[in-house]
Amino acid sequence: MKLINPLALARHPRPGGEISSAEQEIWEMEGFESRLEPLKDGLYGFILKSLGFNEDAADVYQETVLRAFKYRKGFKRDRSFKTWIFSIANNEVRRYFRKAKHTLSIDRETIFGMMPGKEADKEQRVYEIFAAAAFLTERQKRMFFLFYESGFSIREIAQITGTTENNVKVTLNQSRARIRSHLGGSHET
Amino acid sequence: MKRKDPLDDRFIRDAVQFIPTPIPPQLNKRVADMLTGRRRSKRPSFHRRWRLGIALAASVLFGVLVLTGPFLRDHGEPTATPGRSITTRIDIPGKKITIVWMQREGFSLPLIQGVKP
Numbered sequence: 001m002k003l004i005n006p007l008a009l010a011r012h013p014r015p016g017g018e019i020s021s022a023e024q025e026i027w028e029m030e031g032f033e034s035r036l037e038p039l040k041d042g043l044y045g046f047i048l049k050s051l052g053f054n055e056d057a058a059d060v061y062q063e064t065v066l067r068a069f070k071y072r073k074g075f076k077r078d079r080s081f082k083t084w085i086f087s088i089a090n091n092e093v094r095r096y097f098r099k100a101k102h103t104l105s106i107d108r109e110t111i112f113g114m115m116p117g118k119e120a121d122k123e124q125r126v127y128e129i130f131a132a133a134a135f136l137t138e139r140q141k142r143m144f145f146l147f148y149e150s151g152f153s154i155r156e157i158a159q160i161t162g163t164t165e166n167n168v169k170v171t172l173n174q175s176r177a178r179i180r181s182h183l184g185g186s187h188e189t
Numbered sequence: 190m191k192r193k194d195p196l197d198d199r200f201i202r203d204a205v206q207f208i209p210t211p212i213p214p215q216l217n218k219r220v221a222d223m224l225t226g227r228r229r230s231k232r233p234s235f236h237r238r239w240r241l242g243i244a245l246a247a248s249v250l251f252g253v254l255v256l257t258g259p260f261l262r263d264h265g266e267p268t269a270t271p272g273r274s275i276t277t278r279i280d281i282p283g284k285k286i287t288i289v290w291m292q293r294e295g296f297s298l299p300l301i302q303g304v305k306p
Contacts, residue, residue: 033224040217045210058216065220099236114208122207129204148198148205176201 032072035081036065042150043089050093050145052134053110060096064089086150087160090142097138106134132182133175140175147172 043064048057068088075084111130115123136144146157147168154172158165 040212041210044212044216048210049205049208058213061212061216062220062223066223069224111208114210116209122204126204126207129201130208133205145205148202151202179201 032069036068036085039082039085043085046086046145046150047089047093049130049133049149050141051096052106052130053114056096056100060089060092064092067092080156083152083156083159086146086152087162090146090160093142094138106131128183129179132179135182136175136178140171140178143168143171144175 044057044061047060047064048054051057051060064085068085071088075081108127108131111127112123115126133141133144143157143161146152146160147154152160154165154168157168161168
């Protein structure tokens with residue numbers, strides 16, 4: 001599908017300044033794509049790590065983007081697009097865990113295969129963190145990776161998950177405590 | 190003096206972000222094609238594909254049993270009189286499957302009676 005350049009459309013408006021619904025659609029689509037482009041890797045990373053590097057992450061990512069595209073008219077321009085699309089991803093991850101009856105286990109080979117392979121000590125510590133994160137509850141996982149992987153603030157996570165900031169703080173503290181307990185004494189200095 | 194927590198935020202963030210997660214090009218292209226309308230059908234989810242696979246395999250197995258029923262009946266165990274059932278036993282290494290052929294007019298309906306280890 002050939003996309004019309006919105007700038008050209010703006011330079012040559014229709015008589016009377018009206019634009020057709022098809023042109024409006026193209027405007028919205030281009031806006032959607034240009035906003036999504038810089039967020040793709042981060043969005044996929046959040047989903048992939050929340051699902052413990054499970055291959056279903058591709059399906060969840062696909063569903064997230066398609067759902068966001070479908071409801072793009074519901075996006076309020078005064079809100080952050082990043083927060084909006086991550087809230088959809090958060091819901092999709094939650095929906096996935098609700099459907100999945102089995103527990104997701106962490107595959108050591110998969111994780112080591114994705115690492116740069118330069119620092120053996122660090123890679124072992126990274127693996128231990130992900131292995132411990134697998135024991136978090138579904139809710140803890142989502143907030144944990146929104147905070148540590150995607151870099152959202154407490155306030156933004158509260159917006160994304162539809163809860164209070166205090167609730168996010170408590171959940172993150174519980175996540176850290178649980179990870180600490182699973183790591184045991186291996187990280188004591 | 191309070192000792193610094195070895196599991197501080199920076200440590201965890203470094204560890205979590207240590208693994209790069211670029212979106213796979215195939216997935217990126219697939220989603221882009223779907224957005225532009227070049228691809229309409231959604232890829233079924235893993236669980237759906239798994240269920241479809243099992244259903245397909247079961248259908249094929251059932252079909253093979255129905256089609257090969259008369260052959261097995263003629264070349265296997267003694268032929269039963271029409272309208273009655275006979276039993277065929279298939280020995281697979283490690284397992285023994287018992288199939289009861291319910292004879293009807295024109296075809297045989299196989300019923301797997303039991304799988305014994």
